[in-house]
Amino acid sequence: MSKTLAPAACPCGGPSLAACCGPFITGSALPPTAEALMRSRYTAYTQKNGAYLLATWHPSTRPAEPILDEKEPIRWLGLEVKSALRLRQRKVDLPDDPDSDTVEFVARFKLGGRAHRLHEVSRFRREPDPATGAPRWYYVDGSFPE
Template sequence: MPSTAASCPCGSARAYADCCGPLHAGIAQAATAEALMRSRYSAFVRADADYLLASWHPSTRPASVDMDDAAATRWLGLEVRQHTPLDADHATVEFIARCKVGGAPAVRLHELSRFVREDGRWYYMDGIFPAR
């Protein structure tokens, strides 16, 4: 696992301990849908399936997250294209995440994710893959 003094994997240019670390540890909550999305990306980088499940809305949450390829996956970066608050409790975040699994060519995941806030806490609902 990366050191907490290292830069946060989410690309914020802040230290992990001052960015996504407190969210992963359960001592802070994401203030915005974008912060939650960034923390979820960091959780994928760190293979933190428990956090991914906990940050997923119960109505759309899968029973488990497959992290079988986690050791072979190298995350290459995150680009947040747009964070759009729809109202006080709903937002979308468009992002591109890049990764490389084993010796395969790098891939990019372009997603428009939906988020909802319940009882002051943001959750990931689901996402669509916009046409290129």
């Protein structure tokens, strides 16, 4: 009787990399929501995939300098999505822009033997892809609530 091993969970907390963030990172699919893009960006950080991070960063706010230090011994420990704010705004009947969304999350990581938390409210914008014209989500920027 042979045992089959279940695929490892996606770093973002999804079922597996292949069924979750993998297709977005390889470019075979576009994240359908701002939350899916945020999750795939977290996964890209765990993989030190700077090319994906830059490609999904809105051109108006994309940094010119490198965003990852390959030698930095950071270990990502987990992701918790706090809220997709557009869903909450709909409930209180605020004007809705379907091409704009906000996702609040907490990412935990270890650096230099110390545990840290990154709590961010990220803003996203959906625009046509310059190459294909297909609508795609981009990370714009984030704020850090306390």
